Amino acid sequence: MAHTVRPSRLLKNLNAKIAAVPMMLTAVVVFFGFTLWTVIFSFTNSRMLPRSEWVGFEQYERLWSTRRWLVSIENLAIYGFLMLVLSLVLGFLLAALLDQRIRFEDGFRTIFLYPYAVSFIVTGLVWQWLLDPEYGLQKAVRSLGFTSFTLDPLYDPNLVIYGVLIAGLWHGSGLVMCLMLAGLRGIDEDVWKASRVDGIPAWKTYLFIVIPMMRPVLVTTLVLVTAGIIKLYDLIIAQTGGGPGIASEVPAKFVFDAMFVSQNLAQGFAASTMMLVAVIFVIIPWAYLEFGGKKNG
Amino acid sequence: MQSNVSIKNLRLEYGPVAVLKDLDLDIGKGEFLVLLGSSGCGKSTLLNCIAGLLEPTDGSIFINGQNVTWAEPSERGIGMVFQSYALYPQMTVEGNLTFGLRNAKVPKDEIKRRVAKASDMLQIQPLLSRKPAALSGGQRQRVAIGRALVRDVDVFLFDEPLSNLDAKLRAELRVEIKRLHQRLGNTMIYVTHDQVEAMTLADRIAIMRGGVVLQLAAPKEIYNRPAHKYVADFIGSPAMNFLDAVIDPREPLIARAGDLAIPLEHYDFERHGHTGPVWFGIRPENLATGDAANSAPVQVDLIAELVEPMGAETLVWSTLFGTPFKLRMDGQARIEAGDVVRVGLDPKLASIFDKSDELRV
Amino acid sequence: MQSNVSIKNLRLEYGPVAVLKDLDLDIGKGEFLVLLGSSGCGKSTLLNCIAGLLEPTDGSIFINGQNVTWAEPSERGIGMVFQSYALYPQMTVEGNLTFGLRNAKVPKDEIKRRVAKASDMLQIQPLLSRKPAALSGGQRQRVAIGRALVRDVDVFLFDEPLSNLDAKLRAELRVEIKRLHQRLGNTMIYVTHDQVEAMTLADRIAIMRGGVVLQLAAPKEIYNRPAHKYVADFIGSPAMNFLDAVIDPREPLIARAGDLAIPLEHYDFERHGHTGPVWFGIRPENLATGDAANSAPVQVDLIAELVEPMGAETLVWSTLFGTPFKLRMDGQARIEAGDVVRVGLDPKLASIFDKSDELRV
Amino acid sequence: MADATFTHTTPRRIWPADAAGPRPRKRFSQRNIIIYSLLAVLALYYLLPLYVMMVTSLKGMPEIALGNIFAPPTEITFEPWVKAWSTVCTGLNCDGLSRGFWNSVKITVPSVFFSIAIASVNGYALSLWRFKGANVFFTILIIGAFIPYQVMIYPMVILLREIGIYGDLSGLVLVHTIFGMPILTLLFRNYFSSVPEELFKAARVDGAGFWAIYFRIMLPMALPILVVAVILQTTAIWNDFLFGVIFSRPTNYPMTVQLNNIVNSVQGVKEYNVNMAATLLSALVPLTIYLISGKLFVRGIAAGAVKG
Amino acid sequence: ADLEVTHWWTAGAEAAAIRVIAEAFEKTGHNWIDGAIAGAGGVARPLISSRITGGDPMGATQFTHSNAMNELIEAGYIRDVTALADAGGWREVIFPPSLLDSCTSESKLYCVPSNIHSQQWLWLNTSVFLDNGLAVPTNWPEFVAAAPKLRELGIVPLAQGRQAWQQQVTFNVLMVGLGGPETYLRVYRDHDAEFAAGPEVAEVFAAAVHARDMMVGSNVQEWNLAARMVTDGAAAGQIMGDWVQGEFEQAGKVIGTDIACLPGLGVHEYITATGDAFFFPVSSDAGTVEAQDALANVLLSPEVQVEFNRAKGALPVRSDVDISGVSPCMKRGLEILSSGNVIESVNTLVSPDTLGRVTDLVVEFFSDTSFTPEEAQEEFAKIIATAD
Ligand SMILES: Nc1ncnc2c1ncn2[C@@H]1O[C@H](COP(=O)(O)OP(=O)(O)OP(=O)(O)O)[C@@H](O)[C@H]1O
Numbered sequence A: 001m002a003h004t005v006r007p008s009r010l011l012k013n014l015n016a017k018i019a020a021v022p023m024m025l026t027a028v029v030v031f032f033g034f035t036l037w038t039v040i041f042s043f044t045n046s047r048m049l050p051r052s053e054w055v056g057f058e059q060y061e062r063l064w065s066t067r068r069w070l071v072s073i074e075n076l077a078i079y080g081f082l083m084l085v086l087s088l089v090l091g092f093l094l095a096a097l098l099d100q101r102i103r104f105e106d107g108f109r110t111i112f113l114y115p116y117a118v119s120f121i122v123t124g125l126v127w128q129w130l131l132d133p134e135y136g137l138q139k140a141v142r143s144l145g146f147t148s149f150t151l152d153p154l155y156d157p158n159l160v161i162y163g164v165l166i167a168g169l170w171h172g173s174g175l176v177m178c179l180m181l182a183g184l185r186g187i188d189e190d191v192w193k194a195s196r197v198d199g200i201p202a203w204k205t206y207l208f209i210v211i212p213m214m215r216p217v218l219v220t221t222l223v224l225v226t227a228g229i230i231k232l233y234d235l236i237i238a239q240t241g242g243g244p245g246i247a248s249e250v251p252a253k254f255v256f257d258a259m260f261v262s263q264n265l266a267q268g269f270a271a272s273t274m275m276l277v278a279v280i281f282v283i284i285p286w287a288y289l290e291f292g293g294k295k296n297g
Numbered sequence B, C: 001m002q003s004n005v006s007i008k009n010l011r012l013e014y015g016p017v018a019v020l021k022d023l024d025l026d027i028g029k030g031e032f033l034v035l036l037g038s039s040g041c042g043k044s045t046l047l048n049c050i051a052g053l054l055e056p057t058d059g060s061i062f063i064n065g066q067n068v069t070w071a072e073p074s075e076r077g078i079g080m081v082f083q084s085y086a087l088y089p090q091m092t093v094e095g096n097l098t099f100g101l102r103n104a105k106v107p108k109d110e111i112k113r114r115v116a117k118a119s120d121m122l123q124i125q126p127l128l129s130r131k132p133a134a135l136s137g138g139q140r141q142r143v144a145i146g147r148a149l150v151r152d153v154d155v156f157l158f159d160e161p162l163s164n165l166d167a168k169l170r171a172e173l174r175v176e177i178k179r180l181h182q183r184l185g186n187t188m189i190y191v192t193h194d195q196v197e198a199m200t201l202a203d204r205i206a207i208m209r210g211g212v213v214l215q216l217a218a219p220k221e222i223y224n225r226p227a228h229k230y231v232a233d234f235i236g237s238p239a240m241n242f243l244d245a246v247i248d249p250r251e252p253l254i255a256r257a258g259d260l261a262i263p264l265e266h267y268d269f270e271r272h273g274h275t276g277p278v279w280f281g282i283r284p285e286n287l288a289t290g291d292a293a294n295s296a297p298v299q300v301d302l303i304a305e306l307v308e309p310m311g312a313e314t315l316v317w318s319t320l321f322g323t324p325f326k327l328r329m330d331g332q333a334r335i336e337a338g339d340v341v342r343v344g345l346d347p348k349l350a351s352i353f354d355k356s357d358e359l360r361v
Numbered sequence D: 001m002a003d004a005t006f007t008h009t010t011p012r013r014i015w016p017a018d019a020a021g022p023r024p025r026k027r028f029s030q031r032n033i034i035i036y037s038l039l040a041v042l043a044l045y046y047l048l049p050l051y052v053m054m055v056t057s058l059k060g061m062p063e064i065a066l067g068n069i070f071a072p073p074t075e076i077t078f079e080p081w082v083k084a085w086s087t088v089c090t091g092l093n094c095d096g097l098s099r100g101f102w103n104s105v106k107i108t109v110p111s112v113f114f115s116i117a118i119a120s121v122n123g124y125a126l127s128l129w130r131f132k133g134a135n136v137f138f139t140i141l142i143i144g145a146f147i148p149y150q151v152m153i154y155p156m157v158i159l160l161r162e163i164g165i166y167g168d169l170s171g172l173v174l175v176h177t178i179f180g181m182p183i184l185t186l187l188f189r190n191y192f193s194s195v196p197e198e199l200f201k202a203a204r205v206d207g208a209g210f211w212a213i214y215f216r217i218m219l220p221m222a223l224p225i226l227v228v229a230v231i232l233q234t235t236a237i238w239n240d241f242l243f244g245v246i247f248s249r250p251t252n253y254p255m256t257v258q259l260n261n262i263v264n265s266v267q268g269v270k271e272y273n274v275n276m277a278a279t280l281l282s283a284l285v286p287l288t289i290y291l292i293s294g295k296l297f298v299r300g301i302a303a304g305a306v307k308g
Numbered sequence E: 001a002d003l004e005v006t007h008w009w010t011a012g013a014e015a016a017a018i019r020v021i022a023e024a025f026e027k028t029g030h031n032w033i034d035g036a037i038a039g040a041g042g043v044a045r046p047l048i049s050s051r052i053t054g055g056d057p058m059g060a061t062q063f064t065h066s067n068a069m070n071e072l073i074e075a076g077y078i079r080d081v082t083a084l085a086d087a088g089g090w091r092e093v094i095f096p097p098s099l100l101d102s103c104t105s106e107s108k109l110y111c112v113p114s115n116i117h118s119q120q121w122l123w124l125n126t127s128v129f130l131d132n133g134l135a136v137p138t139n140w141p142e143f144v145a146a147a148p149k150l151r152e153l154g155i156v157p158l159a160q161g162r163q164a165w166q167q168q169v170t171f172n173v174l175m176v177g178l179g180g181p182e183t184y185l186r187v188y189r190d191h192d193a194e195f196a197a198g199p200e201v202a203e204v205f206a207a208a209v210h211a212r213d214m215m216v217g218s219n220v221q222e223w224n225l226a227a228r229m230v231t232d233g234a235a236a237g238q239i240m241g242d243w244v245q246g247e248f249e250q251a252g253k254v255i256g257t258d259i260a261c262l263p264g265l266g267v268h269e270y271i272t273a274t275g276d277a278f279f280f281p282v283s284s285d286a287g288t289v290e291a292q293d294a295l296a297n298v299l300l301s302p303e304v305q306v307e308f309n310r311a312k313g314a315l316p317v318r319s320d321v322d323i324s325g326v327s328p329c330m331k332r333g334l335e336i337l338s339s340g341n342v343i344e345s346v347n348t349l350v351s352p353d354t355l356g357r358v359t360d361l362v363v364e365f366f367s368d369t370s371f372t373p374e375e376a377q378e379e380f381a382k383i384i385a386t387a388d
């Protein structure tokens, strides 16, 4: 018979290991190696081309004294927080409405989901037009006789990020709805019955029983939404270009501009390293939530 | 018997399919009624209608004399226990027990009192501060019962509460539920497809098939005098043996099966003088073997094809006139495959069904 | 008896936890061995080791005399049937049966022949072109057995093949598997936690607990002379009654339980002269009632607390010296809760276990 | 269960709004009115942009200058569509979006194929073969899903340069495959984890190896999740802007980049109608995919994507 | 051979201009592959440089004169065209010579200038003033004074696109025009932070506040849309480089009569004479090199210079070509050039990084009315202190 002695550990599942080589390479070279490279070069004074002249934390000091960076961070914080909360709320609301055994469920679901199919570029452009005071909603409402109606968030530095949020929500809440709906459908029908027998109103059942039961779905959703928020870039490019002024700048754009427009790679690396640090702070609690209690993935 | 839950002409349709077909049922106060039937026969549907979780298409439901057909589940005075427990996973056991009461604004000390009583009764006091995930299956089911208990209602509904548990636990909890019923004296309606549960728990059993009740009677009656071939076949394990027989109109007191002539003068007819093709049914445990066989009115010799020793008893599989024929013998009986067994058959203990409508004759 | 599957010193650890602890087992050619034990005792783990689906930490496995400890599952000459059927959902029944053969590049007509034979034996010919989704549970399980059958192997492994089926179907398929074994004469290793299956199918039963085999013996032996209190408790439904008793060194042939003195001169001791605290165990079906009670060596009067009529028999729940005590009576016995029953107890039929090591004395 | 909801006779769950007491049923309860009006209002928010784009893209420039964006076109013209597709200029290239469209196809098809092929094998190996150390790589990969692309772009440029495929379609395909890997692998891993392990064991007893099990057992079973993956990847890659800008040369620009160019190359008056037609054109493929297979998407998500 | 040429000339007049070059180039038997990148230099520059460093260089690329190219030149990515220049005698014909200096490194030439642009212009729609009974301003202070009246009439005094580079241009035009060349150079050439915090620069910031107020209401992004506001009469003026003339002319305006121009804002008449240039990434492909040679020669051929610059509204880089027919404003520009009132562009004075920081500051300042000039100047001085 083929194996009478214990085969070598390395050769065990050899095919599986070979098949996983692309993944290992990606993980080690790209996600780990590249990130490390970027972090290392953020301590140089590289300009247009990477070079290894060490300058310590100089890039970071400069970064944190740059107004545009601070504005970017603040914008991302506002957008991220609101996007997270509102897309979860809106997505859940939509899913809960669709879960009421309504008619035309497929139709409504498609309506809520289709924005997810279009690119951020399209999303940004559309909402730029809709929120254009000379052309879009404001003009339309004014022409109905409400002449004092104002809706021009994209031209108000204090409101522009909310204008972006409207577009972001439009784009992303459909997917959240989809995930939530799957979660709701996965909940034991008997729990609903039990709460009905207990005489608990529907909203309370959702709030105190159903939502806590949907933790796995919520975690998945959270991961997807958060990963999307940090990468916020295309939408800004298409909708506001960072303006008015620098009022809607975001870190991803800051990095891009620093690396390619200002040709200060190291500054861009420093900024992206800061983004990485922020991400790690997001991931740690998530990993804890996800894997903390139980073993085995 | 004063009727506590009363169902009149209940009909429920899913589109063109009627799941409950003009069903009538009266359940007395304090009665333990078991709804028994195979999967898909409409037991859960009926229970959900009584609970108010499904809207019937037609008919009405009375609880304590009041028409509750359109009332909210929480207003019907019912408590319900589910197969999957349906505990609220993120609340403690105490939270689970009290959620409904707190919601109904029951005073604090009243809640306390009821929880104490229920948890005492079910011996779940040490678990009160745990979450359901930290409980075993049996404990969860006990909490689920407790949740119904604290509602202080007249009618308890159980939907296969034990079928997710393993055999040992099932037997234990079955006894607990029976005891609970004896102590509380509430009306209980209990859905199951396990005949042992039905036989041991019920005051009366309603056997359902295809949305109608085939027979509603006490367990012994159902066991000894099944009204329908389906009931006879469904109840009893191993199932009843059926022989293809004919009652000739010329000799209405003899059933002929194969080359046997079975005298029926001691058979307790439901429909006297019935003739024609029939199923002659006899339970494996009602067949006499050994010495007793020789004194039975009818005797046959069978070849044991397969012997299943099961500890306390032994099952023997054989064939008679081309159909499988089982007998149940004592656990210590020494018999092996290939042996010939003389079997005695007492028509008094048999059940005979008309072949066309499958009803008892 | 020539040994076909032989397991030596098998050890399997998940991290620090040893799931199988230096387990030894010899299974004879053509034997039907059942692994019985409660959930989590390591039955599936052992079976998976034999099949080559898990790598043991230590020890070795021989099949047909060859060391296969490190061989691929497909090279071991085994066929396996799983609890969840594990049919390939996108293939037809025929595809399912032939997948392994096609993998092994068996010639076309040989495949045809084997499929014909297996499907004939299992009566699944009409199903060959259907997908598993279009089959009932019983049919699926039959196909799963067929898949093992066509491999034409010496050893069949079954992992709780029937536990996903309903009671009626389970009883039927059980008989089929038994017949299959009688016809094929293969070695079969069958995992279950259902004692009825174990009792009826097995040539020998290995009762496992916590990764070790507690007792390996024929069903009757296990039922009548359990070697361990756990085995005694596990086998038999309802479970054996246990009385807290003491054998005084001064009178080694009397066990005292409560105010009873039970003479042991007819008890078949395993460890002669054993004294000290013991469990005195007696099965509910070995208790005599009625006239027979009066002629038994020991007699007690019990109050029936709960009566469970189960058709062919009736269970009576009572209490003796503070512990629950069950008796099993005839199905036609007329008894109700509250009645006093005289019970006769024959030490010859009892099993006694040492309290410290729980082994039979 | 959804299928049954469209028949009149379906018994409803009774809800609090239906209250107590014997009373006849109403077809439109208060509850339904609230639900449907909420849904209608929300649907408006989601449909508004599509409506405006549609309507505007069918108007002529004079009408746009005058009118209300919500007014339907008085005279429908398809000229903006034609212009957007085939004649609008970026610099000297006046072949509209059509070139970008084919570029997008050329980028999307291989990228979707390779990223799914690799990720599904990863997910399969991770969930069923579980070799030592696999989880370390997987963890890095998942953390990688969060890392902003900006962190990795520059070294990526260097890598592609060193391999010699910078600016090539193959380079872009590689980039999409790499950055699509985390989420897709997670998706497939979760899905394959929910496949009964016994099936895998049965196949091993039947003598099937790594690839045989993958191709003949697992892949055919993975249809729901494949649909999800194809939809997600197609839309993500089709809609990608950043990688398209950085890793391709103008002759290879995907549609999104071209769209941005066209919309931003203002020559005289802003031609809203052409821009919107161009926008709709660029969104056409993913939109069609969603409209056709949205139901499968939802089902697939429910089947495997949701488990944590 | 095929030659891919990247550029960001996508606006109407610019596109017409590049077509002139492309057509002339194709006459030499080579094939022009157009690599237009929309969205101005800010979008295009990174793409161009990442393609060059990424090993996928285009055949040639348009670029503004700036330090941005220096690193690429130093790293050896850009072709040395000294030989071509010597053969074509470029040093003799190109005027002003500073055009070549800015892309000369270690006495080797790396670019081919194509046109001269000057940024320091204020353009005014004369009919807006005259129709409303106002005099056409002749300098910045007069323009500021007229602003309130224009506002009353519902006219935006100053139309400016909101893109970052335009705001930067606006600010630096104010710096040259109002502060004068000394101020400008002390800040950007000498990086004199103390001076940058001083009163001269404070005046520039004060003017910037005026500009900020005058810009309210010009909610457009692109410069050509801002130009359109001017030609439509929705706005009165625009600060923009001379390339904007192309847009005015396309709208049917006559430069000099319909549109008035004030170089150096009519205060300090100094202009930068920088323009666009073409760079040739190093290529090992002989065909490509040949095509590059051809393009270099086409760019500087007198016919192309005339036609191209006429279309683009820029000045030719050769002093020996016929410039009859250029607008009065261009003539004015040429005069200023000849008189030597030329200053270096910020692009060549400071690094893109420094300029980027200045741009960020200016952009924020122009968009946020609560940003006081004092704060802004303080920030500005900080940037200058670390400028390079
Ligand atoms: N939502 C539904 N739409 C259509 N038919 C349904 C629906 N729910 C249940 N049914 C049908 O109603 C019949 C009765 O279902 P019910 O759940 O009452 O059966 P049951 O007796 O409780 O079975 P089980 O023992 O499996 O729980 C079944 O045939 C089922 O197919």
Ligand SMILES: Nc1ncnc2c1ncn2[C@@H]1O[C@H](COP(=O)(O)OP(=O)(O)OP(=O)(O)O)[C@@H](O)[C@H]1O
Pocket (backbone or CB within 6 Å): C014, C019, C037, C038, C039, C040, C041, C042, C043, C044, C045, C046, C193
């Ligand atoms: N992958 C694993 N990691 C750690 N422990 C495991 C793993 N798989 C099984 N075990 C443990 O091994 C023990 C034996 O498991 P096994 O599946 O063999 O039990 P079993 O006897 O087949 O039970 P059941 O009747 O429930 O199938 C259990 O206690 C289980 O917790």
Ligand SMILES: [Mg+2]
Pocket (backbone or CB within 6 Å): B043, B044, B045
């Ligand atoms: Mg049911």
Ligand SMILES: [Mg+2]
Pocket (backbone or CB within 6 Å): C043, C044, C045, C159
């Ligand atoms: Mg198991």
